[in-house]
Amino acid sequence: MSSPDSVELRAHAKLTRSLRIVGVRSDGYHLIDAEMVSLDVHDLLTIEPTGRGLDVTGPFAEGVPVDRSNLVARALEMVGRSGHVTIDKRIPHGGGLGGGSTDAAAVLRWAGFGTDPVRLAEASKLGADISFCLVGGRAQVSGIGEIVEPLPPLDREITLIIPPLSIPTPAAYRAWDELGGPTSDGPNDLEAGALATEPRLAWWRDMITERIGEAPVLAGSGATWFTERAFTSDERDDALGDLVDKGARVVVTRTTAEPFDS
Numbered sequence: 001m002s003s004p005d006s007v008e009l010r011a012h013a014k015l016t017r018s019l020r021i022v023g024v025r026s027d028g029y030h031l032i033d034a035e036m037v038s039l040d041v042h043d044l045l046t047i048e049p050t051g052r053g054l055d056v057t058g059p060f061a062e063g064v065p066v067d068r069s070n071l072v073a074r075a076l077e078m079v080g081r082s083g084h085v086t087i088d089k090r091i092p093h094g095g096g097l098g099g100g101s102t103d104a105a106a107v108l109r110w111a112g113f114g115t116d117p118v119r120l121a122e123a124s125k126l127g128a129d130i131s132f133c134l135v136g137g138r139a140q141v142s143g144i145g146e147i148v149e150p151l152p153p154l155d156r157e158i159t160l161i162i163p164p165l166s167i168p169t170p171a172a173y174r175a176w177d178e179l180g181g182p183t184s185d186g187p188n189d190l191e192a193g194a195l196a197t198e199p200r201l202a203w204w205r206d207m208i209t210e211r212i213g214e215a216p217v218l219a220g221s222g223a224t225w226f227t228e229r230a231f232t233s234d235e236r237d238d239a240l241g242d243l244v245d246k247g248a249r250v251v252v253t254r255t256t257a258e259p260f261d262s
Helices: 071-078 099-110 117-126 130-135 169-178 191-197 200-212 233-245
Strands: 007-024 030-048 053-057 084-088 138-143 147-150 157-162 225-227 249-254
Touching: 007 099, 007 130, 030 099, 030 249, 071 084, 071 099, 071 117, 099 117, 099 130, 117 130, 117 147, 130 138, 130 147, 157 233, 169 191, 191 200, 200 225, 200 233, 233 249
Parallel strands: 053 084
Antiparallel strands: 007 030, 030 084, 030 138, 138 147, 157 225, 157 249
């Protein structure tokens, strides 16, 4: 049971609707031009300021570190705060939806970190997606992720198809570099790097394409595929039901313009 002074925070998933990699800095960081939007699906963080440590529960808890490598622990260090944090993990780990970044951003917001350009640049050193997750809503994101320019809200239903795979973002970028930095015909330049990192990802893409009649889009570095096609619930069950039997999770969510309650 949480203590009376505990705080609950929502940490909303990030969806990268388009991603162009436009350069690589001398320090190895990749320069991007991306459109990102917050989703209604979210993790729930409970912070007990008088405690210590980190626990992870929920449907996507498996594989999430509970030591200093977790971005939540590093965010607390950044702002000189402490506490016991329990993460109810509803965003897949390694799914390309900014799960670790949005958890860290929720902690920074709780600590009053701010969203001015200097703060966003600091946050991006902790994790490239954290700057967007601090701002939320919908935005054009550039630099290494620290330049966040708000865009008009987008109200759209999103269907996420989450295979039983996990792709570390740094590995996808390394593979993209090794491939010579290819530009995608689709909206996500990083897809080639993700496919090289986890070849089984292509099987899921092809199966989804066959069932919905159009190619899905890779969410960030993957492994989540998504479509903005409108389905009835019966149509979605008919098209994607057998992929659930093969281990995928299908999550229906919406974009959200005001994702934070802290």
